[in-house]
Amino acid sequence: MSSAATEFVVALVPAAGRGVRLGESTPKAFVPVAGIPMIRRAVDGLLASGAVHRVVVVVPAELVELAATLLPDGVQVIVGGAERLDSVRAGIDAAPDADLYLVHDAARALTPPALIARVVSELRNGRSGVVPALPVTDTIKSVDSAGRVTGTPARADLRAIQTPQGFAADVLRRAYDGVVEGDLATDDAGLVERLGEQVATIVGDPLAFKITTPLDLTLANALAREEG
Ligand SMILES: Nc1ccn([C@@H]2O[C@H](COP(=O)(O)OP(=O)(O)OP(=O)(O)O)[C@@H](O)[C@H]2O)c(=O)n1
Ligand SMILES: C[C@](O)(CO)[C@H](O)COP(=O)(O)O
Numbered sequence: 668m669s670s671a672a673t674e675f676v677v678a679l680v681p682a683a684g685r686g687v688r689l690g691e692s693t694p695k696a697f698v699p700v701a702g703i704p705m706i707r708r709a710v711d712g713l714l715a716s717g718a719v720h721r722v723v724v725v726v727p728a729e730l731v732e733l734a735a736t737l738l739p740d741g742v743q744v745i746v747g748g749a750e751r752l753d754s755v756r757a758g759i760d761a762a763p764d765a766d767l768y769l770v771h772d773a774a775r776a777l778t779p780p781a782l783i784a785r786v787v788s789e790l791r792n793g794r795s796g797v798v799p800a801l802p803v804t805d806t807i808k809s810v811d812s813a814g815r816v817t818g819t820p821a822r823a824d825l826r827a828i829q830t831p832q833g834f835a836a837d838v839l840r841r842a843y844d845g846v847v848e849g850d851l852a853t854d855d856a857g858l859v860e861r862l863g864e865q866v867a868t869i870v871g872d873p874l875a876f877k878i879t880t881p882l883d884l885t886l887a888n889a890l891a892r893e894e895g
Contacts, residue, residue, distance in 0.1 A: 674766035674790075674791065675720050675721070675764060675765055675766045675767070676718060676719050676720050676721075676765070676766070676767045676768075676787055676790075677719075677720065677721045677723060677762040677764075677765035677768055677769070677836075678713045678719045678721070678722045678723070678768075678769040678770075678771055678783075678831065679723050679725065679755055679758030679759065679762070679768060679769065679770050679771070680709055680710060680713070680722060680724045680725065680758075680771050680772075680773050681725050681747065681758065681770070681771075681772060681773065682696035682705075682706045682709070682724055682725055682726050682747070682754075682773035683696075683725050683727050683746075683747025683748065683754040684696065684751065684754075684774070685727075686698065686774075688879050688880055689878070689879065689880065689881060689883075689884060690881060691884075694726075694727055694730060695773075695774060695878070696709075696726065696773035697730065697733070697734075697737075698884070700776050700777070700878070700887045700891050701887075701888050701891035701892045701894075703891075704737055705774060705776035705878060706724060706737060706738070706773045706776075707737050708776035708777065708891075709771060709772070709773045709774075709775065709776050709778065710722055710724060710738055710739065710742055712776075712777075712779070712780050712783060713769070713771060713780075713783055713831075714739065715780040716780040716781070716783035716784040716787070717780070717784065718783060718784045718787035718788070719769065719783070719787070721741075721743070721762065721765075722741075722742045722743070723742075723743045723745060723758045723761050724742055724743065724744050725745055725746070725747040725755070725757055725758050726744060726745075726746065726747060727746070727747060728746045728747075731744050731745075731746060745757055745758065745761050751853075752843075752850055752858075755770055755843070755855060756843050756846070758770075759839065759840060759843055765836045766835075766836050767787065767790045767791075767833060767834070767836060768833070768834050768836055768839045769783065769786060769787065769830075769831040769832070769833050770831060770832050770833075770834070770839075771783070771830045771831035771832075772830045772877060774877045774878045775830050775875050775876065775877050775878070776878060776887065777874045777875070777876070777887055777891065778829075778830070778831070778872070778874065778875040779872050779874050781872075782799055782829075782831075782871065782872045783831055785799075785869055786798075786799065786831050786832075786833040786869065787833060789833065789867060789869055790833045790835065794835075794865075794867050795834065795835040795838045795859075795864050795865065796832070796833070796834050796835075796859045796860075796865065796866035796867065797832070797833040797834075797866070797868075797869060798828050798829070798830075798832045798833075798854075798856045798866055798867075798868055798869075799828070799829040799830070799831070799832075799868070799869055799870070799871030799872065799875060800826035800827065800828050800868035800869070800870070801826060801827045801829070801871040801872075801873065802825075802826060802827075803822060803825045803826065803827050806819065806822055807819075807820060807822065807825055826868060827871075828854060828856065828868075828871075829871040829872070829875040829876075829877070830854075830875070830877075832854065832855050832856050834856075834859060838859055838862065838864055839855065839858075839859065841862055842858035842859045842861070842862055842864075843858065845858065845861060845862070846858060874890070
């Protein structure tokens, strides 16, 4: 960590999901990728970035003790909630001393440390919200409830958004103050955008893909084995 790094950076790692789409018997964050649980890989990536002072991992209640045995000393483990937003909120409440927050899915287990460091660097340069983004390669259409196409947004304007998403702490706290029961926001930046705050994108990394389906896990296993 550079001595010029004065703001206290806390990384929140929501890892309390069940992984329904992955279909394993173990909650997703505890599923191994080439022998190492996703949760451990995600935390190791954050620590290796050299840009994070503290890590708070959010897990299902029954897995707190197991998580503590899997993670390096000093990493805080807390209980999550029913939805991702509930788990992130628990993380924010557990780390009121943060100046900057990163919110990083455990499911993006192979995220390169250099990408994490770039997000923090942009925050330190004065951004209040930063997300990694990649161009989409498919054509994206909107559809109605019957599956009829209702529109085709210009692909050049679209980006697939990854994590870690970085925020000035007061901005993320205010964003979560606005969350209501049943909120449909699918990422943290979406909540910040509602405040009228600017969210900047940086170029993401294909390796930061979210392990969601069995095909994703096959890919992650192959990539991690190749890495050695
Ligand atoms: N109640 C929840 C739901 C999700 N997450 C976390 O948020 C990240 C992104 O969520 P996703 O990939 O959707 O994971 P799951 O919710 O586990 O997957 P699914 O929707 O297939 O059940 C994951 O690291 C997941 O563990 C969480 O902390 N708390
Ligand atoms: C936060 C996120 O990873 C950004 O792409 C994504 O929206 C999480 O969605 P999920 O349905 O919880 O996997």
